[in-house]
Amino acid sequence: MSGAKDATTRLPEIVIGEPRVLDAQAQAELRAPFPAELVGMRPLFTCEVCRKAPGRCCNEHPRRQCSQCGGYLSVAHMHLDFVGHAHVTDRLLQVDPGWEWEPLAYDERGLPALDQFGGMWIRLTICGKTRIGYGAADGKTGPNAIKETIGDAIKVTAMRFGVGLDLWQGEPAPGRMLGQEHPVGEEAQKALSTAFDCRATMSPVDALDAVRDIWTAHKVFLDDIATPNGHTLRARLTQLLAELDQVVRRQQSMSGQG
Known part of the structure; x- marks a missing residue:
């Protein structure tokens, strides 16, 4: 009976393959442009008065629904392309299922240490290569701020590996270009x-x-x-x-x- 019980409770053997290295193929997969449907738009105010105003608009810039991002806000804004934390995590898992991150420092409780700005430095390891980055929740507080700090740190540090680099540069990624040459000015x-x-x-x-x-x-x-x-x-x-x-x-x- 004990043998039968052991047979039914024994976990399947886990076979771990060779760790992947950060070669040219892995780098290309990390830097691959995200599909357009995964890229969102984040509004950035170009008017400081609008940004600080309770209604997010001033007397010179009325609020209207933006035809691009769909937000109802001051007309004095532009857009930054971004990809969410879940899509960045999915990209890392696709390239290296064994990727990991760790805080650069711990506090006296053994928890990840935050700096005076509420941000956190981390080490991100992908395909055996480790790089350092920083993330913050930009003034938010509470448990959601901690999660956002971690997510921001992973996204920012993943950019050092090339993930979403075209979005950080503010340029359309290959495949989303309009095909129009810009003059050198x-x-x-x-x-x-x-x-x-x-x-x-x-x-x-x-x-x-x-x-x-x-x-x-x-x-x-x-x-x-x-x-x-x-x-x-x-x-x-x-x-x-x-x-x-x-x-x-x-x-x-x-x-x-x-």
């Missing part, structure tokens, strides 16, 4: 240089306003090539605005907690 290059000077010499709040002004003043040049590797002024300013907006939000969150 001297004015676009000058505008981008000025924008980076603003980021280097101004406070994040002032730099954010300055880059928004550059966007407005150079609308006619937004689709001109502004970098040697072929990025348009629109793509690079979009990325810069997103970075500055995130820094400003974190600073405002910290000042509110103080």
